[in-house]
Amino acid sequence: MTGNAAYVHCPVLLALAGAHGHEPIHSALEVTFNQSGRIAWKGANANGYQIRSMVGEVDVMITSTILYFIWNSGYIEAEAQSGRKVIAIEDRPTFAYVLPPGTHVGFRLKEVGQNRQLSVELERDFLLGAAGFEHPASFDIGETWDYKDPLSWQLAGVIYDECISRAPQGTLYTETAATLLAMHLVRNLSTATRLKEIxxxxxxxxxxxxxxxxxxxxxxxxxxxxxxxxxxxxxxxxxxxxxxxxxxxxxxxxxxxxxxxxxxxxxxxxxxxxxxxxxxxxxxxxxxxxxxxxxxxxxxxxxxxxxxxx
Known part of the structure; x- marks a missing residue:
């Protein structure tokens, strides 16, 4: 959606777990946003949001690998619970996390406003193709909160801009950035033991x-x-x-x-x-x-x- 802000009562996790890479278990989330954009290709998709305000709670089961990036120019008072871990999503300029398939997480949003958010959903085959695995069975991504990798943040910024502007440089441009993001993710956060030599x-x-x-x-x-x-x-x-x-x-x-x-x-x-x-x-x-x-x-x-x- 573009143009003026619109009030939306979301039955699914619109802005904290991607568009399709999760299954909602419980949701009561209300979002006011200024603009959004989505780019999808085989095995992956990216969704960019300009959020005016967001409040509520939602529980989800993650079904694909999700990377989530938040650029905060306003305020955030929120927390996430994954298993016995409770993670404060702090009111600071940036925050990112990575959730692998099978993660059950609950978000509690007391007050969130004026920020930009990007979700990138990567299916297993896309990750395999990006990293060039010989033995797919040996590969898992680790759940990571407060993901700070500088290169990933640079690539996320590129993908976000393309989402919001409706991919003016074409799918090939966004997919190349996402492939580099996936490759970097696998090499930093996976349990992989055997990668093809490039x-x-x-x-x-x-x-x-x-x-x-x-x-x-x-x-x-x-x-x-x-x-x-x-x-x-x-x-x-x-x-x-x-x-x-x-x-x-x-x-x-x-x-x-x-x-x-x-x-x-x-x-x-x-x-x-x-x-x-x-x-x-x-x-x-x-x-x-x-x-x-x-x-x-x-x-x-x-x-x-x-x-x-x-």
Whole structure:
């Protein structure tokens, strides 16, 4: 929801345990929020919220791995209970936690207001693909409260911005950030004992060419990282890391560069306006195209067209 704040009586845990990665046992939660946004892809989803106020209580059983991040510019008076542990969710600038499947947790929210929140739900297969496990049975994520990892917080900020702005850079961008988040999570908080070795030196030339050709053939589509990785039969984690080793740029950034180069060619067609060019290149709207074009060139599409016409 965007625009003015709306009062919602939530039958499920809207803002503290993700959209689908839990089963509500008991819920009496009331939320007033200014804006929200959701991005979903195979095996994962992310939900961003701008919260005005939240009060009530809820008990849930977690069914997928949940990462939750809170940026607090207002106040928080709340606690969570997991088993015999009681965790104070303190009134401070940031707070994050990780809940694995099977966690039964209750939240008691006395007063929460003026903050931003992000939930990232990761299914087991997505985690396996990100980390490149050889023996899935040996892998579990540990329940963690007050998760402070700096890189995870940076990635969470990227994902939150994409959720709230409705993914202007495309699914590939958000999924790449979530894959790095999942990879980092597994390597820091899991019980894994055997991980596949990521080959050093990047992708073999034949696989690199195949991946690039696949992305070029889908230039007008909002493709996912899993689709591109599958085209060369690699896990998402292995592919994204090796691709960047090969070209010194992430897959989403490489694809954006190719789309912008194609846009420069399309600008010479007087029958195409900017909205049509944006659609041809797979952008949701002209605004998203403009953001991507300026990020790549330093100019807006209109400024580029004027400069080239001189």
């Amino acid at each position: 080959r050093r030196g990047g992708l073999p030339p034949s696989l690199l060419r195949r991946a690039c050709d696949y992305m070029m053939s889908r230039l007008g589509d909002d493709i996912s990282l899993q689709e591109v990785a599958a085209s060369v039969q690699l896990s998402t984690g292995h592919f994204s890391t090796a691709f960047k080793q090969s070209l010194d740029v992430a897959p989403h950034a490489w694809l954006r560069r190719q789309r912008i180069e194609r846009a420069k060619t399309l600008f010479h067609d007087p029958d195409l306006d900017l909205a049509q060019i944006a659609m041809i290149l797979g952008y949701a709207n002209q605004s998203s195209f403009g953001v991507a074009f300026k990020r790549e060139t330093g100019l807006t599409p209109m400024q580029w067209r004027v400069r080239e016409a001189i």
